Amino acid sequence: MTYSFKTFLKFKDCLQFIALWVAAFFFYVFISYSIIDDSYFLNQGFSTTDFLKSELTRALSIGIFMGILFFLLKEYVYPRFFHNYGILVASLLQSLLFIMVCYIGFIIVLELSKVNYIRINNLIALRFNAKWLTCFTIYCLIVHLFITLLLAFRQRLGSNYCKSLLHGNYMTPVVEYRIFMFVDMYPSRTSAEVKHHHYSQLLQECFADLSEILLGYNAEVYQYAGDGVILTWKVKQGFKRQQCIELSEVFAVRLLQKKDFYQNQFGLVPRFKAVLNEGLVTVAEIGQIKTEIAYHGDVLSTTARVRDLCSDCDENLLITQSFFEQLTIAEQDDFTAIETTVLRGKKKAVVIYKFNG
Known part of the structure; x- marks a missing residue:
């Protein structure tokens, strides 16, 4: 930003x-x-x-x-x-x-x-x-x-969540075309290297840095889960997917700029992996005691499966074929196909792309 x-x-x-x-x-x-x-x-x-x-x-x-x-x-x-x-x-x-x-x-x-x-x-x-x-x-x-x-x-x-609740947008399930980004800390041994209390403080600092960036890229926070966060964008006419890619890059640069702080405070410099995918999802307000706007669809489960490949490939950013096909030719040149695989729980093979930057 x-x-x-x-x-x-x-x-x-x-x-x-x-x-x-x-x-x-x-x-x-x-x-x-x-x-x-x-x-x-x-x-x-x-x-x-x-x-x-x-x-x-x-x-x-x-x-x-x-x-x-x-x-x-x-x-x-x-x-x-x-x-x-x-x-x-x-x-x-x-x-x-x-x-x-x-x-x-x-x-x-x-x-x-x-x-x-x-x-x-x-x-x-x-x-x-x-x-x-x-x-x-x-x-x-x-x-x-x-x-x-x-x-x-x-x-x-979240401001978008409050607006949706006030307007009653999702009292009845609605189908939307959305982009999702799963951002998670890795490697998994990070939590073992830091005490639980300090680990929570580490996540607070990391997500505070991420929050300062989000508004500049129009990203909505869907959920914080463990040491990760799920971001989403509602795709409209003229939507630029490059901002999703730039968000991942800017966040990585932000962490590197503060590497001395993180090293002195927590004894490590955090790294995050990110996965981008897009498609149709059903959006609905669910719950009685505690209400929540939830997204349902194959897009989320596919993104979660691809996220697990980031550590195996040692890549900071992976995208699915669905996201890749919507990029311009110039933007596609920044990515390379790394494998075609059948994800766990899926029957159809998907092509996974890595970011060349």
């Missing part, structure tokens, strides 16, 4: 947070307006239109401020201090820290207004009293807690 793409993703997150906070304060304004009696406007000497204009402008300003502040804290502060806590405790602590920082910002704004460095609308100043501050604080805590929990669950479940 290039630096510019990382910047774009951060900018996109920042805009999303701003939009969420602005929407929350617009809702707050309309709730406030609905419970204010008309006599209030007569006593204060302004019309309802002036009130709404002023309040919505204030909501927009505060929403932008809150969104940017939330982004900065989430990006640079929360990961350092709250990564070892559970979702609920971390969300509560983050919400309290957020409110503290917000109040510091508001105090600075008020003090600057007193010495005429900046001017704030009189309607804003009228609201700074104990009752308003209490309601405002509780509301901000609820909004922050909601957004934080939403982001935490989206991160753990």
Whole structure:
């Protein structure tokens, strides 16, 4: 993933947070307006239109401020201090820290207004009293807690999984054409060389490095299984299969760039094997106590069988004939057929290709 793409993703997150906070304060304004009696406007000497204009402008300003502040804290502060806590405790602590920082910002704004460095609308100043501050604080805590929990669950479940659940896309089984990549650590003796606790930390580091790359190649995480991960792409018009190959290369390069870190931390430099295959699968949401979007089809079982050949061939990347046939002629030149074999549990022979890079 290039630096510019990382910047774009951060900018996109920042805009999303701003939009969420602005929407929350617009809702707050309309709730406030609905419970204010008309006599209030007569006593204060302004019309309802002036009130709404002023309040919505204030909501927009505060929403932008809150969104940017939330982004900065989430990006640079929360990961350092709250990564070892559970979702609920971390969300509560983050919400309290957020409110503290917000109040510091508001105090600075008020003090600057007193010495005429900046001017704030009189309607804003009228609201700074104990009752308003209490309601405002509780509301901000609820909004922050909601957004934080939403982001935490989206991160753990995956954004595409959450979208599919919300839309109900797979309540009824659907047939899709997909590409699957099985990525597994090898050799198998790696787990024997590292203690269980350190081995789990090793996998955390490796998959953290992989996660930073995935968005740049539009890959979805289907499952983490043992010391491997299954990635998938939904094939649409104009889909470029080269990005699947590049993902494997970039991940291998990333691990080599951090080889000193891995060697010092775990006593080894991890290597991963990858297999690419494609075809029709049935997608369905299954389970009652725990729901999951599952893929069923011969594509997955074939990919799993080919994965076992990676170690035997000492190859980092293998592809099936189904994937190879969809590549352009120029892309096919990067691969060489290594064998034609009948995979375990299969009757028809398949051609396996290795990457020449």
